[in-house]
Amino acid sequence: xxxxxxxxxxxxxxxxxxxxxxxxxxxxxxxxxxxxxxxxxxxxxxxxxxxxxxxxxxxxxxxxxxxxxxxxxxxxxxxxxxxxxxxxxxxxxxxxxxxxxxxxxxxxxxxxxxxxxxxxxxxxxxxxxxxxxxxxxxxxxxxxxxxxxxxxxxxxxxxxxxxxxxxxxxxxxxxxxxxxxxxxxxxxxxxxxxxxxxxxxxxxxxxxxxxxxxxxxxxxxxxxxxxxxxxxxxxxxxxxxxxxxxxxxxxxxxxxxxxxxxxxxxxxxxxxxxxxxxxxxxxxxxxxxxxxxxxxxxxxxxxxxxxxxxxxxxxxxxxxxxxxxxxxxxxxxxxxxxxxxxxxxxxxxxxxxxxxxxxxxxxxxxxxxxxxxxxxxxxxxxxxxxxxxxxxxxxxxxxxxxxxxxxxxxxxxxxxxxxxxxxxxxxxxxxxxxxxxxxxxxxxxxxxxxxxxxxxxxxxxxxxxxxxxxxxxxxxxxxxxxxxxxxxxxxxxxxxxxxxxxxxxxxxxxxxxxxxxxxxxxxxxxxxxxxxxxxxxxxxxxxxxxxxxxxxxxxxxxxxxxxxxxxxxxxxxxxxxxxxxxxxxxxxxxxxxxxxxxxxxxxxxxxxxxxxxxxxxxxxxxxxxxxxxxxxxxxxxxxxxxxxxxxxxxxxxxxxxxxxxxxxxxxxxxxxxxxxxxxxxxxxxxxxxxxxxxxxxxxxx
Amino acid sequence: xxxxxxxxxxxxxxxxxxxxxxxxxxxxxxxxxxxxxxxxxxxxxxxxxxxxxxxxxxxxxxxxxxxxxxxxx
Numbered sequence: 138x139x140x141x142x143x144x145x146x147x148x149x150x151x152x153x154x155x156x157x158x159x160x161x162x163x164x165x166x167x168x169x170x171x172x173x174x175x176x177x178x179x180x181x182x183x184x185x186x187x188x189x190x191x192x193x194x195x196x197x198x199x200x201x202x203x204x205x206x207x208x209x210x211x212x213x214x215x216x217x218x219x220x221x222x223x224x225x226x227x228x229x230x231x232x233x234x235x236x237x238x239x240x241x242x243x244x245x246x247x248x249x250x251x252x253x254x255x256x257x258x259x260x261x262x263x264x265x266x267x268x269x270x271x272x273x274x275x276x277x278x279x280x281x282x283x284x285x286x287x288x289x290x291x292x293x294x295x296x297x298x299x300x301x302x303x304x305x306x307x308x309x310x311x312x313x314x315x316x317x318x319x320x321x322x323x324x325x326x327x328x329x330x331x332x333x334x335x336x337x338x339x340x341x342x343x344x345x346x347x348x349x350x351x352x353x354x355x356x357x358x359x360x361x362x363x364x365x366x367x368x369x370x371x372x373x374x375x376x377x378x379x380x381x382x383x384x385x386x387x388x389x390x391x392x393x394x395x396x397x398x399x400x401x402x403x404x405x406x407x408x409x410x411x412x413x414x415x416x417x418x419x420x421x422x423x424x425x426x427x428x429x430x431x432x433x434x435x436x437x438x439x440x441x442x443x444x445x446x447x448x449x450x451x452x453x454x455x456x457x458x459x460x461x462x463x464x465x466x467x468x469x470x471x472x473x474x475x476x477x478x479x480x481x482x483x484x485x486x487x488x489x490x491x492x493x494x495x496x497x498x499x500x501x502x503x504x505x506x507x508x509x510x511x512x513x514x515x516x517x518x519x520x521x522x523x524x525x526x527x528x529x530x531x532x533x534x535x536x537x538x539x540x541x542x543x544x545x546x547x548x549x550x551x552x553x554x555x556x557x558x559x560x561x562x563x564x565x566x567x568x569x570x571x572x573x574x575x576x577x578x579x580x581x582x583x584x585x586x587x588x589x590x591x592x593x594x595x596x597x598x599x600x601x602x603x604x605x606x607x608x609x610x611x612x613x614x615x616x617x618x619x620x621x622x623x624x625x626x627x628x629x630x631x632x633x634x635x636x637x638x639x640x641x642x643x644x645x646x647x648x649x650x651x652x653x654x655x656x657x658x659x660x661x662x663x664x665x666x667x668x669x670x671x672x673x674x675x676x677x678x679x680x681x682x683x684x685x686x687x688x689x690x691x692x693x694x695x696x697x698x699x700x701x702x703x704x705x706x707x708x709x710x711x712x713x714x715x716x717x718x719x720x721x722x723x724x725x726x727x728x729x730x731x732x733x734x735x736x737x738x739x740x741x742x743x744x745x746x747x748x749x750x751x752x753x754x755x756x757x758x759x760x761x762x763x764x765x766x767x768x769x770x771x772x773x774x775x776x777x778x779x780x781x782x783x784x785x786x787x788x789x790x791x792x793x794x795x796x797x798x799x800x801x802x803x804x805x806x807x808x809x810x811x812x813x814x815x816x817x818x819x820x821x822x823x824x825x826x827x828x829x830x831x832x833x834x835x836x837x838x
Numbered sequence: 839x840x841x842x843x844x845x846x847x848x849x850x851x852x853x854x855x856x857x858x859x860x861x862x863x864x865x866x867x868x869x870x871x872x873x874x875x876x877x878x879x880x881x882x883x884x885x886x887x888x889x890x891x892x893x894x895x896x897x898x899x900x901x902x903x904x905x906x907x908x909x910x911x
Contacts (some may be wrong), residue, residue, distance in 0.1 A: 149861050156857040156873050160850050160880040167884025173890065244866035421855060433860065463893040 139260075139325035140252035143239045146351050155359050155425075157282075169464055173424055176462040180417030186386060196385035205384075205524040210759060212404030214429065217276040221303070222377075224270025228310070231263045257328050264331040271307040272302060288430035288439075288448075296428065302365045309358040315339060317353060317640050320347035351817030371464050376427040380525035383425035386418050387526040393473040393678050393732040395534055397686040398647045408538025408645065411500050412458055419532055424457035425525045432519035432529065435755060437762040438512045442777035445512035447519040447529045447746040450505060454532075484594045501536055506719055510536050511548055512776065515643050515767030516727040521758045537645030543564035551644055554771045558649055562635035562656070563601040564771055571769065573631030575603075575610040581617045583631030584664055594626045595699070596666035598680065600673035601636050602801035608808055615830035616672055616696055622833050623709040627670075633660050642683070644768035645731060651687065654679070672696045672826065674728035674776040674800045675766070681733070695729055697739035697799045700829055704745060711832045714748035721823065722793035724752040725760035726800035737773075739825050740801045746825075746832045751793040761787065765802035781806040785814060842886040850879030 144152060175835050186192070198204040203222070207215030237253040251259070277300055281289050299539035315335035318326040319342065325331050339347065369375060398404060409415055432447040433439040439446045497505060510533055519529045540546045556563050562569050573583055581597075584590055597620070603613040620627050629692045644648035657680075661669070669691050681693040703709035723743055729735045743750045755761040764770075764780030774780065785807055788796045798804055807822040860868030869893025886896065 152860045153858050156861065156869065156876065157854050158872055159876045160854060162881030163877045164850075164884040164887075165894075167881035170883070171885040171888035220847045240866070240870040244870070324881060463891075 138247075138252050139256050139328060141317070141323065141325075142321075143235060143251070145321065146268060146348050147355055151352075151359070156196055158359075165367045166370050169375075172464050173370070173375070173379075173459075174464040176412075176458055177417045177420045177424075179413045179414050180420040183386070183416035188389065192385045192387075192389075196381040197655075198550075199524065199526075200381040203524075205526070210434075211431065213276070214431075217273050217280065220269045220273025221277065222273075224266045224268075224273055224307075225303075227266035228263065228270060228773065231259070234259065241621050244352075250658065257325070260325070260328045261330065265312060265827060266330055266581060267307065268331045271311070272306075274304050274307060278304070286430075286562065288433045290821060293337065293428070293452075298368065299372060302361055302368065304357065305361050306365065309354050309361065311335065313351065313354050313358055316347050316351040320322045320351060322745045343492075355390045356814065371459075373427050376425055377563070379421060379424040380427065381621065383418075383421050384526045386421060388418075388528060388531075393705045393728075394682045394686060395531055395642060397683075398538070398651075401648055401651055403546045407542035408540070409500070409532070409535040410456075410466070410539045414539070415532070415535070419528070419535075422527045423451055423458050424531065425527055426451045426455060427525070428816055429524065431522040431524065432527070434522060435518035435759050435761055437514050437516060437764055437780040437783070440761075440775070441707070441780050441783050443508075443512045444506060444776060446791065447507040450509060450533075451527060451529065453504055454500070457498065457500065501540065505536065507546065508538065508776065510540065511772065513767050514727075514762045514764055514769045514770075514780070516752060516762035517695040518727070518760075518762065521731050530698045534643060534645060538647055539644075539645075541645035542648060547644070550772045550773050551646075551768065554640060554644065554768065554820060555646055555649060558636055558638075558641055558653065562634065562653065563605060564640055565601070565605050567605045569635070570632055572601075572604045572634060573629065575613060576617075576629055576631060576814040579614045579617050582628045585631065585633060587628050588621065590628070590664045590666070592626060593628055593667065594622075595670045596661075596664065597627050597629050598637075598669050598671040598673075598676055598693075599629050599634060600671065600676045600801060602805065603672055604634070606801065606805065609804055609824075612672060612801060612804065612824040612826050615824070616826040618830045618833065619703070619709065619826060623703040625703070625708075629677040630664075635660075637673075637679040638683075639675040639679045640768040640771060642679070643766065644771075654684060654687050654689070658684055658687055661689060661691060666691065670696055670699045672801065672824075674726045674732070675802065678728045678732050695733070695735055695738075695799065697729070697742055697825055700826065701738045701742050704742065707831075709833075711746050711829060713726075714744070714746045714832065716748040718794050719792050720747055720749045721749055721795045721797040721828070722753050722788040722791055722796050722823070723754065723756070724763065724788065724796050724803060725757060726798060726803050727760065727762050729799055730760055731758055739797075742825050743797055746829050748798075750793045751788075753791065754786060755784075761805055763798075763800075763803040767805050770802050770805070779810070779813075781810040782814060785810040785816075785820075789814075789816060789820060793820075797823055799825050840886070840890060843883055843890065844889035846879050846886050848879070849875055850883055851880050853877070 181536065195204075199206070203215055203219050206218050233253070238249065242248050242250060263713075268461040279295060280286070281292060281300070311332045312335070314329055314332035315325070316339070318329060318332060318336045326336055354607070365374075369377070398407065406414070412420065428448060432451075436445075436447055438444075448486060501507065501510070513530070513533045515530050517530055518526070523529075537547075541551075546567050557564050557566055563572065573581075576599075583597065587593060597611050597616065603609040636653050637657065638650035638653035641647075641653060669680060671680060671693060673696075674695060677693060677695045680689070680691060686692065700709065704711060721743070723740060723755065725731075725736065729739070740750065753760075761778060761784045763784055764774065785796070796807055798807065801824070804822055804824055811817045811820050811822060848863055849906050856868050856872030857876060858872070860866060
């Protein structure tokens with residue numbers, strides 16, 4: 138009957154040591170996770186945690202099926218992790234089965250199941266998953282240390298320790314099996330189909346030597362196993378628990394809204410200046426990161442050489458948090474190298490003492506620089522790609538809120554922005570009274586001029602950019618032409634429209650945002666529009682997802698969606714488009730795509746009107762920002778290369794005729810870009826509204 | 839340090855003694871409960887030490903700067 142002697146060649150002392158080391162493992166596990174829990178508990182309240190079943194399903198799907206890990210562009214990395222994960226899980230279950238046989242079934246029930254067919258199947262399965270585990274680890278070594286990806290340029294010692302221990306366990310596990318099979322001349326050796334070829338190499342070796350080697354390997358394997366279990370809770374391996382937990386607790390609805398500061402007039406403290414100011418869920422974010430670097434892949438700041446690197450931000454605050462929790466050994470202190478680079482591997486350098494002295498550090502300034510915080514375009518590429526749903530953007534905005542509302546520390550350009558928003562209700566120095574000047578020329582009526590506002594099908598929310606910027610006024614005019622052609626009864630708020638508040642909110646000025654938003658909400662409530670069509674994705678997102686926090690509940694859609702509806706309903710007759718050359722490339726505006734998942738409608742409109750379009754390599758949820766979001770449109774881009782140029786070059790390289798967008802900020806960034814790159818003669822920048830309007834027959838005036 | 843860590847340490851020690859007895863005296867039925875007590879006791883000890891803010895690892899630790907009113911006092 139195929140089986141094996143459990144504990145062959147293992148002395149009583151070795152056995153006792155194995156069991157006694159359980160105390161050390163349990164102590165460290167209990168201590169570290171309790172320290173983490175106590176640290177999270179310092180955070181502000183978060184919630185409510187509703188829809189438990191749905192949350193649990195999503196967390197389990199991420200953990201066991203790797204739902205967010207295996208996706209287009211990440212097949213290698215996803216499979217690598219899947220192999221490591223399932224290899225680890227099955228090998229752990231295999232170990233538990235052996236313990237059940239040795240310590241429960243035999244001593245208590247006098248039975249043995251670890252033999253015969255069960256044993257054969259067990260060994261075949263364990264060998265398979267052991268091999269999978271080993272392959273996954275070798276794939277990880279290749280990816281991190283041989284492939285030389287820019288995002289793995291700076292690895293931490295933790296990364297090497299984790300891979301080293303796991304590889305050592307996988308190799309010594311197979312070696313142990315091969316040594317035992319050779320030394321005992323086990324007739325069931327071929328069943329161990331991965332270890333078996335190794336036994337052939339050991340043929341002819343003295344059995345005593347094999348036993349000696351087995352003993353040494355057993356001890357090293359057991360000690361490595363202890364090291365692993367002790368290391369899990371104090372290293373990035375903790376993500377095996379904190380990752381799924383972070384997915385479970387992630388913010389639910391609305392996915393695109395920033396948290397509201399309720400009763401802002403009564404608050405004395407704003408945003409985040411220290412760890413305790415984060416919510417407990419935000420603190421959990423920092424422990425969930427496994428440093429895979431997916432947040433960097435489509436990050437506009439990382440890819441243009443700016444100080445902000447979302448992974449580094451999370452890792453450094455996480456390191457700061459765990460040093461406060463006493464979970465990271467060694468001397469600590471915020472440290473900046475000569476090049477001004479911050480890194481938690483630099484933190485430990487050159488400290489003179491290991492004494493437990495407290496090192497005072499400010500979260501903003503010592504751990505995270507102000508430049509990092511102001512570089513963010515809030516494009517959400519990091520959040521979209523993160524496999525464990527770390528929510529970077531709200532963390533950054535929370536720290537901006539503290540800088541703006543409490544410390545009055547923000548870039549000089551924002552002084553102008555805030556002043557203009559306060560005085561003119563637009564980001565520029567134009568008087569509010571001139572907001573509808575473009576409309577008069579285009580024959581568009583204002584709501585205040587409409588006798589019966591309830592007769593209107595839509596209110597067109599123009600936004601500041603299309604109201605005041607000459608280039609984007611052409612987009613607004615084109616859209617008005619489309620509405621007229623489709624016989625849509627519409628009007629604009631005109632002089633009664635104010636900035637939606639998006640730039641103020643993303644820049645951290647929640648107070649100003651709430652004033653602007655409340656003014657707009659009161660005005661809109663007064664008119665009770667049936668539907669609002671916004672041509673600016675930033676306004677669209679704010680009106681749709683953030684105004685409900687202040688009592689503004691409106692039916693809001695983006696103009697790309699509305700134009701598609703008009704075409705579908707046969708109200709807008711556009712001749713079937715014929716492709717001109719390669720056609721135009723389509724650029725996904727972040728606040729339309731990633732924030733609101735409007736990906737297909739603009740593409741559909743473009744296909745019908747132009748006959749086709751060029752899909753950019755970085756598209757849809759993997760789209761690359763134009764650089765204007767997060768109030769960056771109103772700040773100088775002083776660090777690194779220009780984000781808009783990076784994106785434009787990608788589009789130009791496709792040989793497209795130009796780039797089609799659906800956002801006035803993207804229009805402006807790219808128009809500036811084509812001029813700077815000197816390609817304006819051959820590379821057009823157009824909003825899809827302009828493309829549709831051009832395809833229409835001239836509207837009789 | 840308090841009573842809890844002492845009790846937890848005691849449970850761990852009993853577990854370790856039971857496991858050792860099981861291994862060295864070949865009384866296999868003692869191993870499983872011994873290991874379980876070791877596991878539970880060890881974990882309990884870890885949690886209770888963490889709760890009492892006992893630092894197990896050497897090295898300096900980072901603290902937040904004092905609030906301005908605290909600094910003034």
